[in-house]
Amino acid sequence: EAGVTQFPSHSVIEKGQTVTLRCDPISGHDNLYWYRRVMGKEIKFLLHFVKESKQDESGMPNNRFLAERTGGTYSTLKVQPAELEDSGVYFCASSQGSRTEQFFGPGTRLTVL
Amino acid sequence: GDSVTQMEGPVTLSEEAFLTINCTYTATGYPSLFWYVQYPGEGLQLLLKATKADDKGSNKGFEATYRKETTSFHLEKGSVQVSDSAVYFCALFSSGGSYIPTFGRGTSLIVHP
Numbered sequence: 001e002a003g004v005t006q007f008p009s010h011s012v013i014e015k016g017q018t019v020t021l022r023c024d025p026i027s028g029h030d031n032l033y034w035y036r037r038v039m040g041k042e043i044k045f046l047l048h049f050v051k052e053s054k055q056d057e058s059g060m061p062n063n064r065f066l067a068e069r070t071g072g073t074y075s076t077l078k079v080q081p082a083e084l085e086d087s088g089v090y091f092c093a094s095s096q097g098s099r100t101e102q103f104f105g106p107g108t109r110l111t112v113l
Numbered sequence: 114g115d116s117v118t119q120m121e122g123p124v125t126l127s128e129e130a131f132l133t134i135n136c137t138y139t140a141t142g143y144p145s146l147f148w149y150v151q152y153p154g155e156g157l158q159l160l161l162k163a164t165k166a167d168d169k170g171s172n173k174g175f176e177a178t179y180r181k182e183t184t185s186f187h188l189e190k191g192s193v194q195v196s197d198s199a200v201y202f203c204a205l206f207s208s209g210g211s212y213i214p215t216f217g218r219g220t221s222l223i224v225h226p
Contacts, residue, residue, distance in 0.1 A: 004156060033213075042117070043157075043202065043216040056213070091157065099212040104149075104157035 002026065004105035006092050012111045018080040021108045025074070025094030031055075032075050033095075033102060034067060038088040046090075049075060050098065082112045115140040119203050119217035126193055126224050134188040134220045136177075136203035144205040146170075146179050146186040147214065151200045160188075160201070198224045 005024045013019050025032045034046040046065070047057040051072035060067070064083070069075040079086055089109050093102040120135040138144065148160040148170070161170030166181035175190045186203060203217040 037219075040218060042218050043204075043214075045213045048213065093157075101159060102214075106154060106156040 004092055004094050004103050006090075006105040006108050008108060009106065010109045010111075012113065013082055014113050015084055016081045018078065019082055019110060021077045021079075021090050021110070023075045023077070023092030023094075023105060025092070026103055029094035029096055029103075030072065031095040031098050031100075031102075032069060033093040034075070034077055035091040035093065036088050037091065037107075038085075043091065046077075048098075055098070079110075082110075084112050086110060087112045115144070115205060115207055115215040117203050117205055117215055117217035119201075119220050121218075121220070122200075123221040123223050126222070128195055128224055128226050129192045130224075132188070132190040132193045132197075132222065134201055134203075134222070136186045136188065136217060138184050138186065138203075138205050138215075140184075140205055140207060140215075142208035143181075144207050146177070147204045147206065148175070148177055148186070148188050149202040149204060149216075151202070151219075153199070157202065193222070193224045195224045195226055198222055 007022045032049040037043045045059040048055045049069045066078045089107040091107045093104045095102045116139045118137050145164040147162045149157045150160045161172040163170040163179035169178045177188045200219045200221050202219045204214040
């Protein structure tokens with residue numbers, strides 16, 4: 001069974017540019033989560049989808065971040081325009097139920113110059 | 114709010130040495146406690162967990178005991194291997210409300226032959 005996959009694995013962009021990160025959850029997992037780890041700090045929750053609906057987006061830092069989940073399958077996280085402080089590793093996770101084990105992807109390392 | 118504090122890394126050990134990575138937490142109620150591991154180039158994997166006081170989680174030679182009196186969940190292994198080199202994250206899931214984990218900052222472990 002394929003795990004959670006994320007694309008790209010690395011992205012280097014300049015301040016002011018736009019970047020879109022993609023997450024493909026485990027097939028059949030209705031719950032999809034985005035997290036971010038800024039260098040050396042805690043992994044912080046960004047938002048939670050149940051199917052295509054946003055269940056909780058309390059962790060989204062500001063309106064430069066837009067997450068979507070088309071048809072309840074894969075999800076994208078767009079940062080527009082990117083700022084220096086957006087640099088970090090963005091993790092995606094999925095789970096069958098909202099209170100069951102989350103399976104994490106390898107993360108996308110975003111560097112904003 | 115909930116918080117998790119881990120010892121600063123990196124922790125550098127020789128193969129077969131004893132490992133302890135300290136983790137303490139602050140939470141209301143009775144959280145569940147977890148250790149995740151991230152091997153190079155891979156996603157976060159659940160290493161072990163404990164859901165109530167005095168429970169011991171164990172996996173792959175690693176152990177951690179849920180100590181409510183000291184609010185701790187220290188990770189230990191009697192004899193580390195080079196293949197244990199990774200980043201280890203302590204996390205808690207609150208006993209009520211959403212099932213979103215609170216993570217520590219992560220501790221990098223480097224094991225030399």
